Amino acid sequence: MAQTEKNFDRRPDPDALLALTDSGSRGKLRVFLGAAPGVGKTYAMLAKARACKLDGIDVVVGLVETHGRRETEALIEGLEILPRRKIEYRGRIIEEFDIDAALARRPKLIIVDELAHTNAPDNRHPKRWQDVEELLEAGVDVWTALNIQHLESLADVVSRITGVIVRETVPDTVLQDATDVILVDITPDELLHRLKEGKVYVPETARRATQNFFTPGNLTALRELALRRTADRVDDQMIDYLRQNAIEGPWATSERLLVCVGGVVSAELVVRAAARLATGLNAPWIALHVETRGQEESDPERAKRIEDALALAERLGGDVERRSGYDLPGEVLRFARQENITQIVVGRSRATFLARLMRWSLTEELVRRSNDIAVYVVTEAHGPPIAERRALPRPSRIEAGIALLAALLSVGVTVGAAQLIDAWLRLPNLSMMFLVPVIFCAVQYGLSSAAAASVLSFLAFDFFFVDPRYEFTISQPHEFFSLIVFLAVAFVTGMLASRVRQQSLAMATRMQAAQSMFEFSRKLSGAGKLDDVLWAAAVHAQKTLQAQCIVLLRPDDGELNIQTAWPPVDQLNPGEASAARWALEKDEPAGWKTGTLPNVRFQFRPLETPRGVIGVCGIEPRLAKEPLSSQDENMLTSILEQTAIAIDRSLLVDESVKASALEENEKVRNMLLASLSHDLRTPLASITGAVTSLLQLGDRMQPTDRQDLLVSIEEEAGRLSRFVANLLDMSRIESGALAPRRELVDIGEAVRSAIERSAKVFPKQTVSVSIARDLPLIRGDSALLGQVLFNLLDNAHKYAGDSNAIIHARRDGPDVVITVTDEGPGIKPADLERIFEKFYRGGRPDGRKAGTGLGLSICRGLVEAMGGSIVAQSPAIRRRGTRIVLRFPVPEIGKGGVAA
Known part of the structure; x- marks a missing residue:
């Protein structure tokens, strides 16, 4: 048992095996990584490609930039080169990688240089690395080259090291998902020597490069970044190998990072810092934005910065989450604990002293309240000046003017009202009245208007109602203290009222969105x-x-x-x-x-x-x-x-x-097969037996016996013929091919024809006929009406035997009613409508079944085709029997005796 548990614990990691399986259909990406241009990435890539070509591998050069280097151009000779796509851009013709041609050619291996290149606007993808991703998804192996400064998470680091802004970048996930990363490395001295010899750039360009980018310090720092990133990639490969092969080792608890994204200018710097930290720790990370106070709606620039930072986080391989709440630190910590976050990355707060005093600093609040989560504070070195950072959106001049005017008017109205009350009632203290304009401005115009109203209220109360009046002086210390308390209370009241306003606006927005989604869900x-x-x-x-x-x-x-x-x-x-x-x-x-x-x-x-x-x-x-x-x-x-x-x-x-229809069709098919197997086999068996007897006995049979066999053959053949005719009639009805004639029909003639036909088939059956005098003609098909009546007599014979059947015809208002009644056992009330369904043979109270279940169904189809209706009634006579009622409308007779 212990051995079994030990083997179970050492099984391969399922996620690692699944990742290995999923990579089977995807092409393999090999990245030749270098610290700087000129280290020999393209040369090494082409040299290995030529070796693969000699081994019989289908190799195609999709795009290679030689930059005029003769050694690199020599390596391309002998390799198949894919034609480039020519595009007109800004008045000149440029050549781009043709991804459609590459997909059509579909080689085993394709060389695509300059992975961080930005494509022309008319291309399918804006970046070349996206072209490479499409090739990989198509199952094509790709080799490419990349400089370390083009990694997205290192762009700002390289800019600070070299002073050169990196504009073309590649997401870190591209390098992380690569099958192989080959570091092409030379020392800075050797690279500078190659630069002087003209093996990297032309002499003039090389001279400028050595003065700016290609300095020994810059190259050493870039080389360190390339070595570290390659080492991290090799470490990831080693861990995958250990997991896939169930090799024991110390597995530490994984780190999970959370970066807080706000609307400040430095948001992208913080995201890149979090991406670098997550890569160094080999940890997953999440970018979180908490919406508070509805600032995105009031400040479009802030909303755009947030969206850009979140988009950058997605490109760098992080997950993006959005939350809403007023308590920003509390919401961040609540989410962090839900997601098992171990470190929170946040930018250094630039809050004012008052904001820190009121606990408005996100950084300090996270440090104070996160007892079990580490907080990583990103310093904003080389970032934008502090003056550019704003915690709150700056209102427009018109909005600020309206807010200030509202504060002035509301305080002025309050002063006038207080003067009237003071002259009438002589109240000892009117300071509470001045809280009204503060609250009004906070609710209607926000915090800035409330702050202005509180200051104006403070000055107005001092000037108009504190002795000595009409001067900005205070004679008594307690009055000064009262004014200070009033100012503090007014400011806090305005702040709280403004917060309520912001929350109500945000709630109204959310309620509107929820109502809209509710209406949409109801419509759907x-x-x-x-x-x-x-x-x-x-x-x-x-x-x-x-x-x-x-x-x-x-x-x-x-x-x-x-x-x-x-x-x-x-x-x-x-x-x-x-x-x-x-x-x-x-x-x-x-x-x-x-x-x-x-x-x-x-x-x-x-x-x-x-x-x-x-x-x-x-x-x-x-x-x-x-x-x-x-x-x-x-x-x-x-x-x-x-x-x-x-x-x-x-x-x-x-x-x-469709499934129900197929099921019904299958049911009908099974019933049809069952009916055919019974109703065809019975008459055929009788016919076969009679014919066999005639052939074997011949003249030895008595004439009467021979006559009986011939009559049996005739009856069974007629029975078989009627069954086939019923099937044909049903197929004509269902296909819509039945087109009855619209002629005047004498019901008496149709009844007599049906009785004569029935007498030949069922000679022992007795049929009573009762037809009213002066019965009008109906419009229909006499042959079809005779077929209907014959089928009803046939049905009566099946269920009532040779007992009497009654046919009655009379006029009932605008209709002619024909009834066919038998004296059989009758039909159960629940089956009075079902007996007209195809192949239904139930309905008898005694449970017996007879016939094929087609006769009454055909009757309904024929009657309805002639414009009539048919129903069943049971019991009919003395609590027994069944009555089938046919109704046909009487046509209007126009002038000259012609039916309309």
């Missing part, structure tokens, strides 16, 4: 058809987001089709169609403000259901230059989730209806 719940669901989603998205909405679904043939759009859209241009297909196939956003075709007007989001991605929803925002706010983003996500659920429900309903 009442929409049964797919078109209704899509129309409700498009209209609600346009109304809520003030954006044009379009929904595309993928039918069985796999092509996206526009299902609905509001305002209406007839078709998409090629770029928009490509973005929609990308979102559908890759299950990720594409189009406007994304990493795939960002220049198209729509942003397409996949509609995910439990059965997979069934379509996409495109949004064209009202302001193309501004990203979606956090509130709009959350609203859009909710709309898409609700829509996907409703679409899935609608499709399930359609599939359920």
